[in-house]
Each structure stands twice: as C-alpha cells, then as structure tokens.
Amino acid sequence: MVTMKDLLGELLFHIIFLLVQSSGGAEEFARIITVCRDFLLYAEDKSILRVVNFDVKMEPVNFHRFQNIKGLLVKCSEAGNESAQHVLGKVIMLSSTHLFLRKWQPVRSSLAPLDRSMLDCWIPDTNIPAQNNRVRSFMTYFSPIHVYRSKFSSTRLVHRHLVKLFLLNGSHYDFIEMYVFLKYCIKYFMAMGVTREDRRLIASIKLLYIRALCVTSLEKLDKTKESFNDYFRGVREFLEVKAKNLDRNFENLYWDLMENSNEMAVENRVLLTQYMQKCVTVGVNWQEALNDMNFVEALREDMGNRLDEAYTGFGITRAMTLDQFERKFG
Structure with a gap:
C-alpha cells in the first residue's frame, strides 16, 4: 500500500x-x-x-577544490557521468602538470610565453608541501596500479583513460583552454624519457591546438556580416600603415606582413592571410582590392567554406592525436 x-x-x-x-x-x-x-x-x-x-568553468581560484577523491565530481565520474568525466579529465591534466613541474622544476623563464603565462596563472608555486601532498594523493588514486588493486576496480578510473576521453570528446574551445596542461600532462605520463614517437605525439597536440584556434577564429569571422566587416576594417588599417611604402615582390611582401602582424588578434591574422592569398588566386593587386566591395564580399563568402575545411582539419588531427595517444598509453 x-x-x-x-x-x-x-x-x-x-x-x-x-x-x-x-x-x-x-x-x-x-x-x-x-x-x-x-x-x-x-x-x-x-x-x-x-x-x-557539470557544465562548470574551472578557474585558478577554484581549481584545487576539485581534487577530492571523495567528492561529488569523482562519484559522478565513477557512475558513468560523461560531463563529470570531462571536468575530471581537466583536473587530471592540471594535477599532473603540477607534479611534472614539481619533479623537473623547469626554468620558467626559458619556457614559451604562452606556457609561462598559463603556468604562472594556474600553478604559480609548487613548493607548498601541503598542496603537493594533496595533489600527489589525488593522482595516486587514479594510477593504474592502485585502480587494478582496488576491490572497486570496475568503477574506478585510470588517469590516462580520462585524458583519452578528453581527447575524444573535447571541443575546440576545450583544446585552446587546456593545451598547455595537456602537453605537460603527456610529458608527465612519459616519465622515462622522450622517444621519437613521443615527440610526434607532442607535435600532434600542438597541431590540434593550432587547428582549434583556426576553427574558433573562422567562427568569429563567419558569425555575421557586421563582425566580418569589423575584422576586415582592422586588416585594412594594418595594411594601409604597414605596407604603404613597401615596394617588393609579393612573396617577400607577404612574409614581411606576416612577421609584422604578431600584435594583431588571431582573427585578424587569419583574415589577413586569406586576403593576401585570395589576391594571388584572383590576380588582383592587394592595394586595389582593399576598396573593391565585390572582392571583399567574395572574401566574406569564402569564410564559410574555410570554416568547413577547418572543422574537417580539426577532426582529422584529433583522430591522428588520439591514435598516437592510444599507441603510447593504450
């Protein structure tokens, strides 16, 4: 009743x-x-x-609160919750990067600017004993040997499997956000030294990051006609200033412009590249094309095709990276 x-x-x-x-x-x-x-x-x-x-955004101020093996994130992940596993994969990458930095203590001043800025923001200090112990204990819980010895091994997760799931399901935004930590996470897993195959995997991860940046940039350029016009205005202003007095053959001019465009936003650099290449393809003088509305409209329409190509390139690179990861770690 x-x-x-x-x-x-x-x-x-x-x-x-x-x-x-x-x-x-x-x-x-x-x-x-x-x-x-x-x-x-x-x-x-x-x-x-x-x-x-678990559609949550991790930030440096709240990252460490996820390192709790008895917390809700781990419980949900072990129950098969895909969104929890995705977040946990990010926590694993940040934690393994912390341990890598602690063990090898690379000189941060020698690192690439992007790496250094991200690491200084998220993992500024690896010399705090209590924090190191917490990270080490957290990662040990997901190590293969501890998982296989556990009586709950059917539900326990291995850290490398979580990273593999991230590679499989992460969006291009995820790869931009986690690129630095994914790279150092892989180096942490390699442990015994870097082989030629390992370097190939690291290079593939970098290419995946570049593809992700390209997709994101093209999405912004292709979003609306107004957004495209805003970016093109920036490209026009750049060309009018940088290339006004340049009298060279196109190839030298092109590379000079690319080298001098580092201060531009990624989207502007992508659009600048597409603009210069289209000038060559159509056979139009790059200076005259700046004010040719038909040319500019055709360039805008090209962005949609470029975006489709970028999605395809991102998917192929993801598959290649995943294959190399599986060859290395299973």
Missing part, C-alpha cells in the same frame, strides 16, 4: 533528478546534500549521479 511518505519521497526524487540536470546542477546538488542526512542519500543514487550537470 502506497503511503503519503512514499509519495513525498518519489516526488522529492523527481525534483532532485530535474534539479541536478539544470544549469549549475552540480553546484546546487553539492549544496543541498549538505543540508540534511535524507538528501545525502541521493548522493549514492547512481541514477542521479549519472545525470548531474
């Missing part, structure tokens, strides 16, 4: 089931399960854990 208590319990279950799938579901769920013991029981229900929405 169904009682009022049963109905309330079933209603509460459905309310929580819907709540955890909403925007900010993970944070809301983490908040309510601390309210009372009855709510805490739902944190063990796999049907709920599998659908909790």
Whole structure:
C-alpha cells in the first residue's frame, strides 16, 4: 500500500533528478546534500549521479577544490557521468602538470610565453608541501596500479583513460583552454624519457591546438556580416600603415606582413592571410582590392567554406592525436 511518505519521497526524487540536470546542477546538488542526512542519500543514487550537470568553468581560484577523491565530481565520474568525466579529465591534466613541474622544476623563464603565462596563472608555486601532498594523493588514486588493486576496480578510473576521453570528446574551445596542461600532462605520463614517437605525439597536440584556434577564429569571422566587416576594417588599417611604402615582390611582401602582424588578434591574422592569398588566386593587386566591395564580399563568402575545411582539419588531427595517444598509453 502506497503511503503519503512514499509519495513525498518519489516526488522529492523527481525534483532532485530535474534539479541536478539544470544549469549549475552540480553546484546546487553539492549544496543541498549538505543540508540534511535524507538528501545525502541521493548522493549514492547512481541514477542521479549519472545525470548531474557539470557544465562548470574551472578557474585558478577554484581549481584545487576539485581534487577530492571523495567528492561529488569523482562519484559522478565513477557512475558513468560523461560531463563529470570531462571536468575530471581537466583536473587530471592540471594535477599532473603540477607534479611534472614539481619533479623537473623547469626554468620558467626559458619556457614559451604562452606556457609561462598559463603556468604562472594556474600553478604559480609548487613548493607548498601541503598542496603537493594533496595533489600527489589525488593522482595516486587514479594510477593504474592502485585502480587494478582496488576491490572497486570496475568503477574506478585510470588517469590516462580520462585524458583519452578528453581527447575524444573535447571541443575546440576545450583544446585552446587546456593545451598547455595537456602537453605537460603527456610529458608527465612519459616519465622515462622522450622517444621519437613521443615527440610526434607532442607535435600532434600542438597541431590540434593550432587547428582549434583556426576553427574558433573562422567562427568569429563567419558569425555575421557586421563582425566580418569589423575584422576586415582592422586588416585594412594594418595594411594601409604597414605596407604603404613597401615596394617588393609579393612573396617577400607577404612574409614581411606576416612577421609584422604578431600584435594583431588571431582573427585578424587569419583574415589577413586569406586576403593576401585570395589576391594571388584572383590576380588582383592587394592595394586595389582593399576598396573593391565585390572582392571583399567574395572574401566574406569564402569564410564559410574555410570554416568547413577547418572543422574537417580539426577532426582529422584529433583522430591522428588520439591514435598516437592510444599507441603510447593504450
């Protein structure tokens, strides 16, 4: 016989089931399960854990709070929650980068500017004992030997598998955000030294990052006619200033412009490249084309085709990188 208590319990279950799938579901769920013991029981229900929405943005200020092997993120990941596994993969990459920096202590001043700025922002200090112990303990939980020895090995996750899932499912935005940490994570896994195949994998990751940047830039250029015109205005102003007094053959002019365009936004550099190449293809003087509205409109229409090509290139590079990762780590 169904009682009022049963109905309330079933209603509460459905309310929580819907709540955890909403925007900010993970944070809301983490908040309510601390309210009372009855709510805490739902944190063990796999049907709920599998659908909790982890659409969260990690930042340096909150990154370390995810390094909790008994926390909601790990529980949901082990229940098969794909969005939780995606976030956990990012945490694994940040944590392994921390350990790599701690072990090898590379001179940061010798690193590429992008690497140095990202590492200084996210992992500024690897000399804090308590923090090092926490990161090491967190990563040990996901090491293959500890997972295979666990009586819960059927649900436990290996750190390299989580990185593999990130490679498989990450968007181009994810690869731009995590490129530096993905690279150092791979170096951490290599441990015993870098082979020719390892260098090939690192190079493939860099190419994937470049492809991701290209896709993102072309998306912005192809978004609306107004956005394209804004970017093209920047390219026109750059050319009018930088190339006004240049009297050279096109090839030398092209490379001179590319070298001098480093201060431009990525989107402007992409558009500048497409502009100069189209001038050659059509056989139009690059100075005259600046004010040719038909030429500029045709260039804008080209962006859609370029974007399709960029998506294809990104997909091919992802598959290549994933294949190399599997060859190395399984």
